[in-house]
Amino acid sequence: MNYGTKRIPHILTYLVLSLWALTTIYPFIWVALNSFRKKGLILSDSFSIPLGESFTWDNYITAWQRADFKNAYLNSFLISGTVTVFVVIIAGLAAYGLVRYRFRGRNLLYSLIMAGMMFPVFSTIIPVFRLEVMLGIAGTGNRWLSLLAVILPQIAGNLCFAIIILMGFIQSVPIDLEESAYLDGCSVFQIYFHIIMPAAKSSFATVAIFAFLWSYNDLFTQSFFLRYPQERAITGLLNEISSQAGVNYGLMASSVVLVVIPVLIVYICLQKHIIRGLTAGAIKG
């Protein structure tokens, strides 16, 4: 195609695209800059780069002292790590079964999974809470049990999406490979672990990343089950700081940065998988 002849529209294209990119990047930069700004200056001069006089670490020191970030990071990673591992294993098995086997009720199960994506978490949380109290998991005051109480519904909440995405991928794995493996004497389970999983690696990565991020960011479930200070996970901590910070905007900015940084690192390292894997599955839905 002759791109060369249309240089001016091309510049316009880049201009529009960059403008939108600016709206997605700049707010974060603005918050990050202001987290280093001396108290009071945010309200009068928030656009300059804080250097020299106006630069300070105070907001971070206050945030770190006021709230138990270390413990909250630990809780968050325990919760989200466990959720991720279980979602990947369980959803992978189910997606494989649903794609490769033809059986009665298959369509019903598929519709159930689609419907599961539509339930807002607040429509299931109360019965889940009661169930977990009955089982002695929630509301015990024991830190590890409380973490488990968050993990269980979060696994269920992420499964439907994960299964749909993985089904999209497993469908595109050519069945010939599996047939030749079968003729070589592999069992279905060996086929799953040695052929399907490696072939759909990037979609497994996508599902893992999304399960992790959604679990890490889920304020609702966290604030429901984690009520004691030592149980608090990172998003709940942020919410608490913000309600206490009042007009200390520098503290708010630094807390936002502290919460976003782990996500930013995960995102930058793995963004290739996130986007590629997501779309291939979603299109087929």
Place this chain on the structure above:
Amino acid sequence: MNSMIYKNKKPLLVFLIPAFAFLIVFLYYPFFQNVVNTFLKIGGLGRAPEGLNTPWYENYQRLFTDPYMHTALKNTLLLTLCTIVFQVGIALILALLVDTIRVGTQFFRTVYFFPIVISATALGLMFNLIFLYKGGMVNQLLLSLGKLPYEVKPSGKVLVEWLDWKDQAHFLFTMFMPVMWQYVGFYFVILVTGLNNISPDLFEAAALDGADGWKRTRYITLPLLRNVLCTCLVLAITGALKVFDLPWVMFGAGMPENQGWLTGTYMYDQTFNRMNVDYGSTIAVLIVVLGVVLSNAANRIFRPSEDL
């Protein structure tokens, strides 16, 4: 056809049981229980039901007469409409534009998608700082551009009043804008992938026939993108109905003056702050029903055929 490997159905149980056990215990059963709850009288979160409501459909009656519920529905439907038009619309424009360039596509994808991975709590706080009444980012910008009302005094220009972005006149914009902004990248990425799947042969054939630019978009790209657009539409509708945390962090309970309710925030407030657990459950059922009805309608209207 079905391969012989998968004729033996026994391993299927191992594949399906873990997932469906989890879904039944922590998703389907709770949802069913939630529907049952809408008919019961429940006084608090951990409390046992105190029998049936009188009449048993009291909560559903209340849905129709509750003025705040009407506000919530109106706002939510408006948000759904805005989501469809602006979120999917902007995403479509950006996707079509990115499709014409070669350098930097990966960069734009990465950057556009970024807000989606950030927690709504953090975003809500960020937007609170941005739309802050006294000296927020937007107001400072407006001030420096001279767009805020000021008086000229001997000491220089003096500001009369900051713009309140959360008052009755502006709250809809302030509430909807971040929600829509956050997810544009999501639909963008889905649409770009859809565009990449269109065979380049078609465009070459069209170019030979003299179709170029807008015509190419209108007669080849958009029709072929229709299925993908439809998927986006369904996702946008169900997403908009469930919106909760961003408006909750930014506006709390129905600010300003009970004008700012959404179905999600209203449901949360009724259940957890006012302890109307059974009524809250009823609103949750309404959200799911609306989601099913609206996305089916969107499918009926826009999905043309299976094999495009």
